[in-house]
Amino acid sequence: MISVNNLSKVYKVHQRRSNLLADIFFRKYKEIVALDKVSFSIGENELVGFIGPNGAGKTTTLKILSGVLYPSSGNVNIWGFYPFDKKPDFLKQIAFIMGQRNQLVWDLPAIDTFKLNQAVYEVPENEFKKTVGELSELLDCRDLVYKPVKTLSMGERMKMELIAALIHQPKIIFLDEPTIGLDIFSQEAVRNFIKRYQQEFKKTIILTSHYLEDVKRLAKRLIVIDKGKILHDGNLKDILAKFSNEKFVSIILEKEIDETELSDIGQLVSYKFPKAVFKVKKNQLAEKISVISKKIPFADLNIEEERIEEVVKKMF
Amino acid sequence: MFKKYQLVFSTTVKEYFAYRLNFVLWRLRMFIYLASTYFFWQAVFEKNITFGHYDKSAILSYILYVSLISNFVFGTRTSDIAAEINDGSIINWLLKPISFFRLYMAKDLVDKIMNIAFSLFEVWLIVYFFKAPLIAPKNILLASLFFINGLAISFYVNMMLSFIGFWTTEVWAPRFVFMIMVLFAAGTYFPLDILPPLLYKIMIMTPFPYLFFMTTRTLVGRTDGFVLFEVLISFFWVIACFFLAKRIWKKGNKSFSFWGR
Numbered sequence: 001m002i003s004v005n006n007l008s009k010v011y012k013v014h015q016r017r018s019n020l021l022a023d024i025f026f027r028k029y030k031e032i033v034a035l036d037k038v039s040f041s042i043g044e045n046e047l048v049g050f051i052g053p054n055g056a057g058k059t060t061t062l063k064i065l066s067g068v069l070y071p072s073s074g075n076v077n078i079w080g081f082y083p084f085d086k087k088p089d090f091l092k093q094i095a096f097i098m099g100q101r102n103q104l105v106w107d108l109p110a111i112d113t114f115k116l117n118q119a120v121y122e123v124p125e126n127e128f129k130k131t132v133g134e135l136s137e138l139l140d141c142r143d144l145v146y147k148p149v150k151t152l153s154m155g156e157r158m159k160m161e162l163i164a165a166l167i168h169q170p171k172i173i174f175l176d177e178p179t180i181g182l183d184i185f186s187q188e189a190v191r192n193f194i195k196r197y198q199q200e201f202k203k204t205i206i207l208t209s210h211y212l213e214d215v216k217r218l219a220k221r222l223i224v225i226d227k228g229k230i231l232h233d234g235n236l237k238d239i240l241a242k243f244s245n246e247k248f249v250s251i252i253l254e255k256e257i258d259e260t261e262l263s264d265i266g267q268l269v270s271y272k273f274p275k276a277v278f279k280v281k282k283n284q285l286a287e288k289i290s291v292i293s294k295k296i297p298f299a300d301l302n303i304e305e306e307r308i309e310e311v312v313k314k315m316f
Numbered sequence: 317m318f319k320k321y322q323l324v325f326s327t328t329v330k331e332y333f334a335y336r337l338n339f340v341l342w343r344l345r346m347f348i349y350l351a352s353t354y355f356f357w358q359a360v361f362e363k364n365i366t367f368g369h370y371d372k373s374a375i376l377s378y379i380l381y382v383s384l385i386s387n388f389v390f391g392t393r394t395s396d397i398a399a400e401i402n403d404g405s406i407i408n409w410l411l412k413p414i415s416f417f418r419l420y421m422a423k424d425l426v427d428k429i430m431n432i433a434f435s436l437f438e439v440w441l442i443v444y445f446f447k448a449p450l451i452a453p454k455n456i457l458l459a460s461l462f463f464i465n466g467l468a469i470s471f472y473v474n475m476m477l478s479f480i481g482f483w484t485t486e487v488w489a490p491r492f493v494f495m496i497m498v499l500f501a502a503g504t505y506f507p508l509d510i511l512p513p514l515l516y517k518i519m520i521m522t523p524f525p526y527l528f529f530m531t532t533r534t535l536v537g538r539t540d541g542f543v544l545f546e547v548l549i550s551f552f553w554v555i556a557c558f559f560l561a562k563r564i565w566k567k568g569n570k571s572f573s574f575w576g577r
Contacts, residue, residue, distance in 0.1 A: 011573045068407050070570045084570075088413035096411050103408035105327060107334035112327055119323035120412050 001204065002042040002065065002172070007074035009035040009060050009228075034060040036228035037074065042206065044171075047198050049219030049236070050208040057228040058208035062174045065206065066096045078172070092121055095170040099177035102161045104149045110160035111145045114167055121168035128167065135163045138200075139193055155186025162193060175207040179214055191217050212244075212305050224315060231315045244311045247285055250277045251292060252300040265291055274299070320414055321422040328393070328426040343434040347441075350383045353505050354442055368510030370538070373449035377536050378507050380439050380450060385528040385535075386504060387435040389466045391428035394420055397478035398487035401572070416565070417475070424471060454537035458547075462530040465550040469523050472557035475565070482568030503529030509538065520546060523553040 012029040022028075035057045042048055050058040063069040064076060067083030067090070076083055081090040104113045118128045136142045139159040149157060158178065166173070175194065179187040195218055198205050209215055215222055215236065222239055224232040232239055249266075253274045262268050262276055266288050269277040280288045285303070292301070332339060357379055361372040370378065397420065400406040409416060442448050453459065477491045498504065501524035508529050509516055519525055530546055533539060 013573075063407075066411055068410055069573075086410065091411055091413040094411065096407065098404075098407070101403065101405050101408075103405070105331060108327065108330050112330060116320075116323045116327050117412075119320040120414050122320075 001044050001079060002206075003075075003077045004041065004061075004065070005039050005075040007035055007038045007061075007064065007076060008033070008072045009057075009064060009069065010072045033228050035064070035071075038225075038228070038230055040223060040230065040233055042204060044204055045198075045202045046221060047194075047205040047207065047219050048221045048223060049215030050206065050223050050225060051210075051212070051215050052225040052231075054210075056226045058225055059176055060228075061225070062096070062176050062206060062208055066094055066174050067091070068096070092168060093171045094174065095165040095168070095172075096174045097161060097165045097176065097178060099158070099175075099180040099182075102149075102157060103164055104157065104160055106150050107148060109146045109148055110152075110164065113149075113160075113164045114145070117164055117167045123168055127169075131167055131169060132163060135166060138196060139163065139189065153186075155182050155189065158182060158186060158190055159193075162190070166197075169201070170203070172204045172206070175205060177209055178207070179209065179211055187211070187213070194218055212311070226315070239311075243314045244306045245282050246306050247280050247282055248277055248304040248306065249280050249285075249288065249292065250275060250302045250304065251296065251298040254297040254299050257296065262296070265295060321418055324419055324422040325426055328423045329430075332426065332430055339430065343431075343438070346383075346387070346431075346435070347438045350379075350438060351442065353383075354379050354446075354448070357506075368507070370507060370510065373451055374536050374538065375507065376448055377451040378532055378538075379505075380442065380448060381453070381535050382503060382528055382532040384432065384435050384439055385463065385466075385531050386502070387431040388428045389463070389470045389528050389531075390498070391424065391431040392470070392474045393423040393427050394471070394474040394478045395491065396423075397475070398481035398491075401478070401481035401568075402485050402487075410569070417561075420475065421471065451536050453535045455534045455539060458539070458543070459531050459534040461547065462526065462534055462550060463528075465554050466527045466531055468554045469550070469557050470527050472554075472561040473523065475561045476557070479561070479564045479568045482564075482572040497524060498527065501525070502527045503532065507533060507538070509533065520549065523557065526550040526553055 011032045011034055013032055015028045015030050017028065034055075038057070038061065050061060052058050060069065064071050065078070065083060067086045070084050078090065079093070081087055083090065104110055105116070114128075114132055117123075118125075123131070132145070136145060139162065141156065141159045141163075144152060144156050144160060145163070149160065152160065162178075178194070179190050182190065191214060194205065194207070197203065198218075205218075207215065207219060219236060221234065222232070222236045223230055224239065248269065253276060256273045259268070259271055262271055262278075265278065266284075267279045269279050271277070278288065278292075289301070289303075292298070354376065357375050358372075360367060361375070365371065367375060397406070400409070409419060443450050473494070477494055478487065480490055481487045501508070501519055501522060503525060508519055508525055511519070526546075526549070530543075530550065534543075
């Protein structure tokens with residue numbers, strides 16, 4: 001369904017110098033390779049996660065697949081469409097949801113944006129009502145659709161955003177950092193929704209995120225990308241097992257302890273009273289927590305996954 | 317097919333009503349501009365019977381008509397486009413099965429209607445309270461032709477000015493220069509044909525007089541005989557602006573990086 005061959009994208013970025021005249025009349029540009037001969041294909045009903053550090057090329061890939069960006073070279077084919085042509089028949093089958101900016105009309109209730117999208121995508125009235133009903137049910141937000149968008153919290157806005165983007169029942173959904181900036185409860189609600197929506201409606205979803213939790217929970221297949229190149233394309237479990245074999249244990253100390261005493265327990269990553277962070281091998285986690293519990297008086301303990309950037313770094 | 321643009325229209329109207337005070341204060345500013353220009357010209361005619369080939373009633377009518385027409389022709393929401401390009405939210409429209417040009421025509425229409433509604437009231441205030449000698453509109457058919465062409469030129473020029481956002485974030489300077497040009501070269505404060513003939517001949521080759529000067533001059537009956545040349549030039553600018561705007565739009569879409577947006 002989605003076929004990408006040798007796709008490249010090079011951005012020309014203006015380089016500012018200290019000379020104002022030169023900046024105006026003799027601009028210099030630097031070329032930044034955002035995507036470098038990337039190839040992959042995605043089948044129907046797949047939920048694929050793109051992960052990678054900032055500037056890895058995740059969002060650029062999504063923007064080319066959806067037709068926003070014109071590729072510098074290579075081929076993209078989605079059901080025989082070339083996305084950049086933005087043919088109405090293609091646009092009616094996709095949705096692009098961005099976590100950082102929304103399409104909702106700020107001063108009006110979300111229902112106004114829904115109705116606008118209904119008209120834009122030519123969705124019949126009965127279908128529109130059914131979809132809005134189903135999605136509001138899934139997101140548990142029936143009472144929010146009539147409140148002005150500007151009065152909603154970020155999490156509530158994201159729920160409205162999801163409904164607005166899915167009114168025309170697209171076959172492919174591009175989700176760019178859908179949980180960014182949300183509190184943990186809203187992140188959870190969005191993740192649950194994406195999972196249930198994909199299972200219930202059998203859509204193809206392509207997701208980018210900085211949060212390992214997003215892709216861990218949602219995507220079976222993971223494409224790891226860095227500096228415009230695909231580092232790994234495959235099963236999520238394999239990647240995590242292979243590349244993420246450490247966890248971070250952070251504790252909030254009750255009283256100040258000497259750094260050397262903490263270092264004796266394990267690899268101390270950072271220590272600034274009252275917080276100390278240890279890096280622990282996954283297979284030693286239970287043992288280390290037991291040692292910490294016995295030796296150090298603490299008020300709180302948290303176990304965190306390795307940061308996605310760290311996992312990706314190990315893939316070189 | 318047009319239902320989507322009707323919805324754009326009604327949604328934009330609702331947006332306007334969310335910021336009523338802003339709009340009313342904007343109109344107050346425009347009214348002060350209109351009143352000052354009107355009283356300036358009235359003061360000029362205290363000592364003169366004619367100015368150029370305009371008498372008092374013709375020039376005061378010109379000022380009032382130009383206020384109405386310019387409010388409609390120049391009412392626009394296209395200045396939002398550059399901001400949408402710069403913050404990346406334009407993506408929301410690019411990926412919808414909707415014509416971007418028609419989308420902004422619908423939004424512009426709301427702005428124009430809101431402005432003309434208030435402008436009519438403001439002109440009425442001046443006519444009623446200051447007994448302005450308003451000439452009945454003349455040559456309505458020809459004026460309508462200039463008016464439609466003025467609308468088209470204004471729309472496409474405004475679109476082009478916003479599309480600069482595809483290449484740079486510094487979009488206000490070109491728009492500001494254009495606005496200054498409009499103030500002087502489109503006949504906002506005085507009829508252009510009172511200028512020296514050579515200067516006037518040069519000016520009518522530019523698109524500015526076709527925004528609202530030609531329409532207003534025609535309405536107050538100051539067209540000298542056959543105006544085929546001016547009609548042809550106005551059509552030339554409509555066609556040129558149309559193709560240029562479309563070309564810049566295509567080029568902007570293709571070369572724009574949306575880098576970091």
